[in-house]
Each structure stands twice: as structure tokens, then as C-alpha cells.
Amino acid sequence: MSFKHWSNGLQRELIPLLLVSQSERSVFRWLTDAFRDVHASKGAPVLDFPSVFARLRPHVQALETCLHEQIQAFEPEVRQMADYCIDTSGKRIRPALVFLSGWRNDEVSSDLVKVAAVVELVHLATLVHDDIMDEANIRRGRDTAVRSFGPEAAVLLGDALFAHALHLAAQFPATEVCSAVGESTRRVCSGEIIQTMRRGTTEITRDDYYRVIDLKTAELFRVSCRLGSRLGGYDTEMVEAATIYGRQLGIAYQIFDDLADFFGEESKIGKTLGIDLVSGKLTLPLLELADLLPGEEKAGLLAEITGKAKPNIELRLRQMRACAIFDRVKAALEEQLIVGEKALAPYSGLPAVPRLTSLSSVLRAQVETLRPTEG
Numbered sequence: 001m002s003f004k005h006w007s008n009g010l011q012r013e014l015i016p017l018l019l020v021s022q023s024e025r026s027v028f029r030w031l032t033d034a035f036r037d038v039h040a041s042k043g044a045p046v047l048d049f050p051s052v053f054a055r056l057r058p059h060v061q062a063l064e065t066c067l068h069e070q071i072q073a074f075e076p077e078v079r080q081m082a083d084y085c086i087d088t089s090g091k092r093i094r095p096a097l098v099f100l101s102g103w104r105n106d107e108v109s110s111d112l113v114k115v116a117a118v119v120e121l122v123h124l125a126t127l128v129h130d131d132i133m134d135e136a137n138i139r140r141g142r143d144t145a146v147r148s149f150g151p152e153a154a155v156l157l158g159d160a161l162f163a164h165a166l167h168l169a170a171q172f173p174a175t176e177v178c179s180a181v182g183e184s185t186r187r188v189c190s191g192e193i194i195q196t197m198r199r200g201t202t203e204i205t206r207d208d209y210y211r212v213i214d215l216k217t218a219e220l221f222r223v224s225c226r227l228g229s230r231l232g233g234y235d236t237e238m239v240e241a242a243t244i245y246g247r248q249l250g251i252a253y254q255i256f257d258d259l260a261d262f263f264g265e266e267s268k269i270g271k272t273l274g275i276d277l278v279s280g281k282l283t284l285p286l287l288e289l290a291d292l293l294p295g296e297e298k299a300g301l302l303a304e305i306t307g308k309a310k311p312n313i314e315l316r317l318r319q320m321r322a323c324a325i326f327d328r329v330k331a332a333l334e335e336q337l338i339v340g341e342k343a344l345a346p347y348s349g350l351p352a353v354p355r356l357t358s359l360s361s362v363l364r365a366q367v368e369t370l371r372p373t374e375g
Contacts, residue, residue, distance in 0.1 A: 058108050059099045059116075060092060066117045073164060081157050085124050085145055093253070093359075094119045097224035100359070101242045102232025103352040111231045115177060118168045119224050122185055125161035126192065126216070128154055133196060134275050177227060184223040191215025200280035202290075202302045209284055213254040214247070221250025229352065238350060241343045248340030249359060255333040256367055258283040262317060263326060263370040274313040280305050284332060285325050289316065292323045321372055330367055337363065 067086050074082045095116035102112050130136070131144040132151050138144065146154040162185060169178040195212045198204055225246030229239045261276045262285050276283045282290075282305055290298055301316065303309035320326065337360045344353050 055106050056096070056099060058106075059113065060095070062108050062110075062113045063092065063095050063116050063120070066113050067120065070117065070121070070164060070168070073167075074160065078157070078160065081145070081149055081153070082161070084148065085128060085157065085161065086121075090120075090124075090140060092116075092120060094123055094220050094224045096359070097221060097246055097249075097356070098228035100356040101225040101228035101246070101352055102230075102234075103355050104232055105351070109231065111172070112228060114168060114171070115227045115231060116224075118165045118177070118181055119220055119227075121161050121165035121168070122181065122188065123220055125158045125165065126188055126220075128158035128161065129192065132158075133192075134279050136275055176230070180223050180227060184219050187215050187219045191217075191219070195281065198282075200305065200307050202282060202305055204282045204287070206284070206287060209282070209287060210251065213251055217254035217257075218247045218250030221253065222247040225249075225356070232352060234350070234352065238347050238352075241347055242352070242356065244343035245340040245356065248336045248343070249363070252333045252336040252340075252360075252363060255284055255329060255336070256363060256370075258285055259326065259329050259333075259367065260370055261285070262313075262320060263372055274311065277304060277311045277313060277316060280307060285320060285329050286316075288325050288328050289320055289323060292325075293319065326370070326372055333367060334364075 068083070071079050071083050071086065098112055098116040098119060102109065127139060128145045131139055132146045132154050135146075136144050137147050144154075145157060148154075149157065166178065166182060166185065169181040172178065191212050191214070195216060198208070198212075222243055223246070225242040226239060229242040234242070258276060261273060261283070264273060275281075277286065286301070286305065290301055293301060297319070300309065304311045304316075341357055341360060344357055347353050
């Protein structure tokens with residue numbers, strides 16, 4: 001199938017998306033743009049992606065309806081703030097993991113929609129708190145909640161989103177959902193605490209780095225796949241495999257996000273660049289760079305991380321290009337994806353698996369959009 005034919009088919013499938021909300025369209029824009037890049041560089045996709053995404057659209061619509069219904073549960077004075085956080089045109093990656101890991105057929109499951117809403121509310125709460133700690137002004141191309149409402153109100157708004165997520169989780173008749181979400185929320189917050197306590201310090205190993213991102217990012221990917229496959233009716237072995245895949249995809253995604261902090265374009269990724277260096281976070285690109293710089297230059301970088309010198313992002317970008325940091329970090333990301341895909345390989349015949357692992361291709365394509373140009 002030619003790319004032109006594939007692209008025309010994609011457009012026909014996605015025309016109805018013009019009628020839905022910006023939040024819904026952003027999910028499909030991220031997925032289809034990424035797969036367009038994959039197709040152009042590697043040939044035809046394994047799946048008929050236009051039809052897969054068209055089938056997912058009702059699930060996303062149901063999720064958006066569910067999320068906006070939750071606004072009424074907040075006190076009148078807080079509803080506008082909650083709505084601002086929910087309607088942030090996000091990719092809804094974690095809900096997509098819930099839907100894809102629990103996929104049986106085209107039918108929209110109310111249980112999967114509710115779990116997807118729970119996970120997304122937890123995620124949105126973490127973003128509010130992240131932006132407070134990072135003093136970030138831009139998130140997804142618009143003002144952050146902390147910039148719009150101030151730090152005092154924003155931190156409490158994040159708490160309110162966390163609390164409502166657990167309230168929704170408690171509405172399931174079995175305790176498994178509430179228990180899993182409660183544990184994941186604690187782990188995510190613990191990861192953020194550990195990272196915050198280590199800001200401005202250079203005493204961080206790669207094991208420390210991976211532990212933090214396992215907690216603060218991969219945890220919600222993991223629980224999304226676990227609960228999605230469980231509520232989708234899959235057996236224990238498949239649930240465990242999906243859980244592993246979700247964790248590895250989450251680790252890879254955070255590595256991508258850390259890479260984008262240096263190699264992305266602010267207008268495209270929708271957030272302030274260079275935040276990790278400015279805030280003293282020793283992420284994988286910086287760890288790789290520190291290993292390769294000679295003594296005096298390494299000392300200068302470490303001084304910036306510890307706050308003893310003003311961050312020089314332009315210099316660090318030049319050094320990263322010279323040291324081929326992009327390819328080194330990309331290789332580390334690829335290792336995570338391979339582990340996750342191997343876990344699901346024995347279950348490739350199940351309807352959820354090819355759809356779920358398609359997100360690996362999405363992420364690989366997104367990484368390639370960050371690749372620095374020569375010169």
C-alpha cells in the first residue's frame with residue numbers, strides 16, 4: 001500500500017474527529033502524526049492504524065464525557081479550576097493504555113471508561129504539582145495551573161484531583177481497583193518526593209534515575225495496563241505480561257520526555273525547555289553528558305546542576321550534539337521497549353496485544369522527531 005493511499009484512508013477515517021473536542025483530537029493527532037513518520041521511514045505499518053484509531057474514538061469520547069461530568073462533583077468555587085486542568089488538550093496516553101490493554105472488540109466498556117478517568121485524574125494532579133515545583137509557566141501550549149491560579153491554590157487543586165480520583169475508584173464493587181490506584185498514587189508521589197529531595201545534587205547514579213522514573217512515571221502506565229487487561233477479562237498470565245509492558249513503556253516514555261527537554265522545540269512539545277537543568281534534575285541526558293565531558297567542563301556542568309553557576313543551556317546543547325547524546329539516550333530507551341514487547345510476545349494472538357504494542361511504534365516515531373539536524 002502506498003503512503004498516499006494510506007494517508008488518504010487515514011484522512012477519511014479521521015474526518016469525524018473534526019466534530020469532537022480539542023482534547024479528543026489531540027489523542028489522534030499525536031498517534032497519527034507519529035505513525036505517518038513511521039510509515040514514511042520504514043514502510044507500511046503492521047496494523048491498519050486508521051481503523052484502529054477510528055475504533056478507539058468512541059472510547060475517548062466516552063472518557064471526555066466522564067471527565068467533564070466529574071467537574072460537577074467539585075464545589076462551585078473550584079469547578080472552573082478543575083475544568084481548566086481537565087480540558088488541557090492532553091494526549092490521554094494512560095487512558096489509551098487502559099482501553100488498548102482491555103481491548104476485546106469495538107464495544108465501549110463503562111468499567112474501562114471509569115478506570116481510564118481515574119488514572120487520568122491522578123495524572124493531571126501530578127502535572128499540577130510538577131509545574132509548581134518546576135515553576136513552569138507553560139504546559140501543553142497554555143499557562144500552567146500554578147501560573148493561572150497561584151501556587152497556594154494550585155497545590156490544593158492537585159490534592160482535590162487526587163482525592164476525587166480515589167473517590168471514583170472506590171465506586172467499583174471490588175476493592176482491587178481502589179487498592180491498586182491508591183498504591184499507585186502513593187508510589188507516584190513518593191517518586192516525586194525522592195526526585196525533589198535530590199534536586200541540586202550530583203550524587204545520583206543511573207540506578208537512582210531509573211528508580212525515580214519507575215515510580216513517578218512508569219507506575220501509572222503500569223497500573224493502566226494492569227487494570228485495563230484485568231477489567232477486559234484476560235487471564236492472569238496476560239495481565240502480568242501487560243503490566244510488564246506498561247511499566248517498560250512508561251520508563252521509555254519518561255526517557256523520551258527527558259530527551260525532549262533538551263532536543264525538543266517548545267512550540268511543538270508545548271512546554272518550557274531546559275527545565276530539568278534549571279531545576280537541578282540530573283536526568284539521563286545530563287548523566288550521559290557528565291560521563292563524557294573532560295574534567296573542567298564536567299565541573300562546570302555539575303556546578304550548574306547544584307545551583308552554583310547559572311545554567312547555560314545553549315552550551316549544553318552544543319556539547320550534547322558533539323557527544324552524540326541523542327543516540328546514547330535513544331539506545332537506552334529502546335532497551336526498555338524491547339523488554340516490554342518480549343513480555344507480550346507469547347500473547348500476540350489476543351486482540352489487545354497488537355493494538356497495545358502499537359504504542360511502541362508511536363513512541364519510536366516521536367523520538368525520531370527530536371533527532372538533531374546535522375550542522
